[in-house]
Amino acid sequence: KAGVTQTPRYLIKTRGQQVTLSCSPISGHRSVSWYQQTPGQGLQFLFEYFSETQRNKGNFPGRFSGRQFSNSRSEMNVSTLELGDSALYLCASSLQGAREKLFFGSGTQLSVL
């Protein structure tokens, strides 16, 4: 069974640009959640999608958005990039949601210059 796949692995962007990250969950998993990981801050919850609907959202500005497709694949978009957006972005999938084991992808390392 294939694991959670995130693409691209690395991204370098400049301030003001926008970026789209992709996450393919484990087959059969309907929940995909996104986290931002920075040194010293742990994993901060961005949002969760379930059956193409955003079910939950963290405390991030509206520049951060996402969506989920009918095959459960999810994308995350960040517009008008800021230096502080540099981080490792992790997605995690599960069958039903966060009250069970999450399977994480390897992440996308975003650097904003």
Next chain:
Amino acid sequence: GENVEQHPSTLSVQEGDSAVIKCTYSDSASNYFPWYKQELGKRPQLIIDIRSNVGEKKDQRIAVTLNKTAKHFSLHITETQPEDSAVYFCAVYYTDKLIFGTGTRLQVFP
């Protein structure tokens, strides 16, 4: 909202010793408490979890204890080995989302 505090931020132990990491939370409605381990350059992986109707859970050298009254839970690793070296994150399930602690970097010296 829920607030999760994790201590210590770094922990160094000698191989064979025990390690304890503690997390506190603020909302008594929280009812699921997993622990994730992230080795250097790898993805986080669930190592153990506990639900609010249980006080303790063990899995070989790893155990988690939960004190609902005091709103804290702890990860205990016995007989530590070099491969236990990693960052450990506690998490709390609250209002349909997982809130993570800031992590503990555990170093096990041979």
